[in-house]
Amino acid sequence: MYLLESIRHCIKSLILAITELHKTPTFMKKQLLPALLLGLGLSGTIAAQNQEHPHRCSTSEYITEQLRLHPEYQQLIDNAETETQRNAPAGQPQAVITIPVVFHVVYQNATENINDTRLLEQLQVLNEDYSKTNADASSVPAAWQGIAANCEIQFCLAQRDANGNATTGIERTQTNVASFSFNDNVKSTSTGGANAWDRDKYLNIWVCDLGNQLLGYSSIVGGPANVDGVVLHYKYTGKTGATSPYNKGRTATHEVGHWLNLRHIWGDDGGACNGTDFVTDTPNQASENYGCFAVNNVQTDACTGAAPGIMWMNYMDYTDDACMYMFTAGQKTRMVNCLNNTRTALLTSNGCQPVGINELTLAAALNLFPSPTTGKLTVSFGALQVKQCDIMVYNMLGEEVIRQHYDALTENEVRLDLTGRASGVYFVEVRQGNLRVTRKIMLD
Template sequence: MKKLFFPLLVLGLFLASCQKESNDLKVQQTNDIAVDMSDFYVYTSETVEESTGVKAGHVHGPACKCGSMKVLNQKLKENPGLEKRMYAIEKHTRQLIAAKSANTNKGKPVKPDPDPDPVPYQGNITIPVIVNILEDPAHPITQAHIDSQIDILNEDFNDLNPNTGGVPTEFNDDIADCNITFVLAGVNRKASTKSSWGTNDAMKYASQGGIDATDPTSFLNFWVCEIGGGILGYAQFPGGALETDGVVIGSDFFGENSRGGDYGYGRTATHEVGHWLNLRHIWGDGRCRQDDFVTDTPSSDRANYGCPSYPTVHCRTNDMTMNFMDYVNDNCMYMFTNGQNDRMRALFAAGGAREGFVQ
């Protein structure tokens, strides 16, 4: 009996380890659908960021409008398993989108498949929102700011932005109604004397003076505080640690806020929620050949700032400067594309990283 016990114990530990690895990924692949992953990347180059104006000193914008990619680079260094999880999420996303494409033939439905492959989630998605405010008397956040931010998110993710009529004809067929509704579920406030929280996620921990997240499997958590360093906001991509999952927005850029200037119309949150829903920057954070993984967004090699005229040409194509995932002024961004919508919706499908929101 003793001779059998040790081998059985080893086998049990091995199976438990495999199960833990499977649970860590929390993504079910549709293994029968082959997709090309050769272009997948997670890290972005500091050299590219400097040359495209993301770093401090750019003449057209704030020091660094969005800190999401910088934060992702740091998280990848700290957590060796994060890249593997993001790879699995990306593969799952591409398989769902490929299945959707295979289910149509030049826009016409094909004969129904009795056992079809999963596709990006269909139907309305409702996302409950928790707003965690680290209150600074010099940068107050009122209920009006909060309510306006929820309204703006609902405009932008339901093709109700009043500026969408200005989309150039070339992009008109690409405009997406994402059919995602945001509902305020709670507000937490805590007094803070910090003038700069930085991007190390301290605002997300009560033990560090911040506010702990409210069940990120079922709620989108916002943290509103003074970030510092010229950063308007940053988000955590799907696949990161649960306790830090959510979006951070600078106090002056949350909702309709006169202190935010050109960035005081609530679009920082729209942009950062896009990252939270697995969208990359419109220019792919690299040169012309580095993509944002979306087929209906043009190739570009840099961010745009201000309110660019059309056409603005980079990489021999017209930039989609009005896309929410660029860096232009709030009132000059007003669309997501159908391809971006598919990426976001893949997260809510069976086995998706944010499936818990629709279960």
């Protein structure tokens, strides 16, 4: 009797779900049905595939589930998409956007409570991948070197919390939950997790045990604030001690891409060629790739048959960490647009501004010497404890000649080198969080 009831319930759910399917945008339909079948235990092949490969990302399944629970979120997704496709305000030079990050480490035991070193490694990977300073950027095939993007997005550890108190940007919460899933329980203290910080000021990154199959997932862009952010399995966060082949911090790179409104490179169309990632400079790709390909290995598929083939080394594919190493210019445009529209509040976040520092104290502490200089220049913060800053140097024409980002300063000064540049006046701009202080120096 119970079995019969279960089967009846299953069939009812399936009919309901298929009705929902008709209301879902085409690009999502192809992956919704397999997810449903998986949920009903009817798809042996997909389950087998998942055993073969841990599930690299559940963002699509998460969105599907959220839409089932809250059909009204479709409007939020559509609104965010419209905003992302709207260009950034014209006439503003692209500046590096720095996003304050808070790590919420939710752990049951010491193994899951990964150390600060790994979290800092993770931050560094994000900073490298989003500025194209990753060591493997040189492996991008020649055909795509021109579109491999420096996204000019950086990440800093929060230095003040939402109440204005000093913080390390790392929050540790012990839980009695053995493992979480993509149900958002990790995002609330009431379900054994840790509450989100204000998403208008921080990128929330939860690190927890996500079970045996799942590496990570991202929230919906434009979705509810209390669940906004990225969730990473502790095993695949950072590098030292992380589990191969996902031990180079690229799960975070991928999920933050979703958080900035990137789609999977194959368009989530389940092998068809009619899906889209809304990016024109990524090749049409049939489905995800797992494992690794050798550098310069040309792969083609049902949707892209000619060299240079499909872009399996894109961060928004599913390849191993060692085999993904690029975003495209089109993907950068989407992410920057997302930051300038749906996530615009982050641009003025003071989350990485140390408590007690304001424009006046920064200006008072800052000391640039010697000036005039013959090339070497020291920028000192005096007694201020500055860990993170950006320094730009402009010539008299306003052209940027030096740009440096620092996210883990251990001393109170940095050194710049203008040796070999034309003598004359230069302007050094120091950015700390949303503070800006500019000084004039002379180069002999």
